[in-house]
Amino acid sequence: MKELVIGEVVRRSGLPASTLRYYEEKGLIRSIGRRGLSRVFHADVLERLSLIALGQSAELSLDDLVAMLDAEGQPDIDRQRLKQKADELDSTIERLSAIRDELRRVASCPADRHIECPSFQKMLGAVGAGGERKAGKGGLRKPGA
Amino acid sequence: MKELVIGEVVRRSGLPASTLRYYEEKGLIRSIGRRGLSRVFHADVLERLSLIALGQSAELSLDDLVAMLDAEGQPDIDRQRLKQKADELDSTIERLSAIRDELRRVASCPADRHIECPSFQKMLGAVGAGGERKAGKGGLRKPGA
DNA sequence: CTGCAAGTTCAAGTCGACTTGAGGTCAAGC
DNA sequence: GCTTGACCTCAAGTCGACTTGAACTTGCAG
Numbered sequence: 001m002k003e004l005v006i007g008e009v010v011r012r013s014g015l016p017a018s019t020l021r022y023y024e025e026k027g028l029i030r031s032i033g034r035r036g037l038s039r040v041f042h043a044d045v046l047e048r049l050s051l052i053a054l055g056q057s058a059e060l061s062l063d064d065l066v067a068m069l070d071a072e073g074q075p076d077i078d079r080q081r082l083k084q085k086a087d088e089l090d091s092t093i094e095r096l097s098a099i100r101d102e103l104r105r106v107a108s109c110p111a112d113r114h115i116e117c118p119s120f121q122k123m124l125g126a127v128g129a130g131g132e133r134k135a136g137k138g139g140l141r142k143p144g145a
Numbered sequence: 146m147k148e149l150v151i152g153e154v155v156r157r158s159g160l161p162a163s164t165l166r167y168y169e170e171k172g173l174i175r176s177i178g179r180r181g182l183s184r185v186f187h188a189d190v191l192e193r194l195s196l197i198a199l200g201q202s203a204e205l206s207l208d209d210l211v212a213m214l215d216a217e218g219q220p221d222i223d224r225q226r227l228k229q230k231a232d233e234l235d236s237t238i239e240r241l242s243a244i245r246d247e248l249r250r251v252a253s254c255p256a257d258r259h260i261e262c263p264s265f266q267k268m269l270g271a272v273g274a275g276g277e278r279k280a281g282k283g284g285l286r287k288p289g290a
Numbered sequence: 291c292t293g294c295a296a297g298t299t300c301a302a303g304t305c306g307a308c309t310t311g312a313g314g315t316c317a318a319g320c
Numbered sequence: 321g322c323t324t325g326a327c328c329t330c331a332a333g334t335c336g337a338c339t340t341g342a343a344c345t346t347g348c349a350g
Contacts, residue, residue: 007296017297018339026337036346037298047260050269058244062337082252089245093238099203100234107227115192124195127202152326162327163309171307181316182328207307291350298345304338315328320321 002043005035013049027066028052058085059092098126147188150180158194172211173197203230204237243271 010017023029024039029048031039048069055065068078102123106114114120155162168174169184174193176184193214200210213223247268254262260269 005297016339019337021298022338034298036296038296038346039298047269051260054244054247054269056337057240058248079252082248086245086248086252089241089248093241093245095202096234096238096241099199100231100238102199103203103227103231103234107224107231115196124192124199127195127199150327161309164307166328167308181326183316183326184328201307293349294346295348296346299343301341303340306335308334310333311331313329316326318324320323 003032004041004043004045006031006039006041009041009045009049012046015049023049023052023062026062028062028069058089060085098123148177149186149188149190151176151184151186154186154190154194157191160194168194168197168207171207173207173214203234205230243268 004012006017006020009015009020013020020029020039024031029041029045029052031041033040051069052062052065055068056062060068064081068081102120105119109117115124149157151162151165154160154165158165165174165184169176174186174190174197176186178185196214197207197210200213201207205213209226213226247265250264260266
């Protein structure tokens with residue numbers, strides 16, 4: 001199979017060499033040897049990098065990806081995890097949509113006290129209570145507590 | 146108007162005192178005095194904190210928010226910026242939706258070589274080329290370059 | 291043979307949004 | 321008067337994903 005020195009991978013992938021080294025160190029990609037000092041990769045590293053980019057887009061961490069894309073060529077995909085991620089994306093999307101709508105409303109509302117607007121209030125409540133900005137622990141409690 | 150010592154704000158907002166101090170330091174909120182050592186806030190700081198939470202949900206940075214919510218009570222909202230943010234959210238949402246769909250497909254596809262699937266290929270292309278995972282500079286170039 | 295671009299290693303730095311820790315102060319209750 | 325607990329300040333640490341810098345090595349062109 002075709003081999004690529006790091007410079008070619010850099011050109012073809014658009015990623016800097018430092019990132020490729022970093023990925024290798026993390027175990028996301030493997031170099032199959034050296035040409036002089038330079039790392040040499042299998043051509044399919046490009047495919048793997050695409051997969052990594054996809055995973056990152058889906059907000060998977062590099063550590064998640066290390067677990068999914070095992071060191072041997074074939075990705076060993078954790079379907080359960082993927083489904084879970086898809087569900088997380090669903091709620092993220094829903095939250096972002098609500099916020100986007102509210103941003104548009106605020107941006108086009110002539111009034112200065114959005115805070116007095118019921119729909120705005122509702123939004124604030126939703127942001128504070130249910131959705132968190134990082135799928136985690138945050139947000140405000142209902143002020144009435 | 147009603148005043149709240151920091152402990153009350155902590156209880157009512159759910160945010161730790163360290164965060165409140167941090168926000169004050171950044172200029173996001175203001176304390177109006179001290180009771181002993183303890184900071185005292187206007188009751189409307191809670192409203193402001195909700196607004197900040199909203200902004201964060203919309204992926205605005207604290208610095209953005211400092212600029213929007215000026216130190217005097219009324220937020221001085223930059224409508225242009227909000228519209229822009231809404232548009233950004235639109236593309237984020239679109240990207241995340243595509244990725245979610247693809248994750249679901251991959252998760253339920255019995256084949257091991259998703260890479261050979263045309264729709265998966267297309268996805269990888271899209272992730273690499275157009276959308277970036279951080280609304281910025283990244284991603285892979287088309288491998289054909 | 292010389293020079294240089296392109297690679298290398300390793301340690302440390304960056305960014306944003308906070309958190310943590312050490313050591314200090316203050317008001318209130320026993 | 322003394323302890324307790326809530327709060328304070330200031331500096332430093334954390335996390336993830338990289339980047340940057342210094343010092344060094346190589347292969348190849350001229």
